[in-house]
């Protein structure tokens with residue numbers, strides 16, 4: 001995600017994290033374009049996702065901030081960069097390894113969106129070892145099919161609560177003695193992430209009825 005132009009699409013990020021976890025892959029959240037906003041703005045996002053249990057790196061393909069750290073995460077791994085158009089996936093890879101010379105594109109000033117510059121998935125070799133795939137931007141992602149009880153296992157900050165509420169089948173909505181609700185009230189779980197869980201839970205329930 002970029003922290004600005006385009007604005008972070010946190011709904012999409014939360015879906016992507018679920019999908020990655022569902023496929024038993026590991027995730028690194030790169031928050032790019034930190035040169036465009038004040039540190040308070042991007043640090044807030046870093047804290048939210050770090051506290052939830054994810055690895056986050058704040059980067060700028062322009063100033064080079066965080067690029068070395070990101071390069072370190074890619075070493076000897078097979079990685080795919082995924083996210084909306086215009087967030088700077090190709091630019092970051094160019095910053096990591098200038099010899100890649102990937103094509104990058106302007107963000108539309110009127111719509112604040114990327115112009116779908118990368119058109120296909122390309123697997124690239126990294127000099128320090130490892131392979132990385134650049135990929136086209138996207139904004140829509142459907143959830144994998146699952147039962148309603150399974151969703152919380154794909155939110156790292158909710159996973160720890162499985163089986164600990166009064167009802168073992170607690171969906172953490174408004175059930176009595178729900179420890180997740182308590183953690184949200186006490187600020188130990190981020191409210192927006194919790195709301196994201198509730199929204200996606202609704203979607204999972206609607207999809208269940210199709211089968």
Ligand SMILES: Nc1nc2c(ncn2[C@@H]2O[C@H](COP(=O)(O)OP(=O)(O)OP(=O)(O)O)[C@@H](O)[C@H]2O)c(=O)[nH]1
Pocket residue numbers: 032033034035036059060061062063083084085086087088089090091092103104105106107114115116117118119135136137138
């Ligand atoms: N200010 C700033 N601009 C950036 C940064 N990273 C990328 N950009 C700019 O953002 C625009 C889009 O960058 P791309 O690298 O083409 O984005 P992308 O994610 O590969 O986009 P698609 O290939 O369309 O999916 C370009 O104009 C880049 O110069 C950054 O860290 N800071």
Ligand SMILES: [Mg+2]
Pocket residue numbers: 089090091103104117118134135136
């Ligand atoms: Mg690209």
Ligand SMILES: [Zn+2]
Pocket residue numbers: 165170171172173175177178179180181
């Ligand atoms: Zn609960």
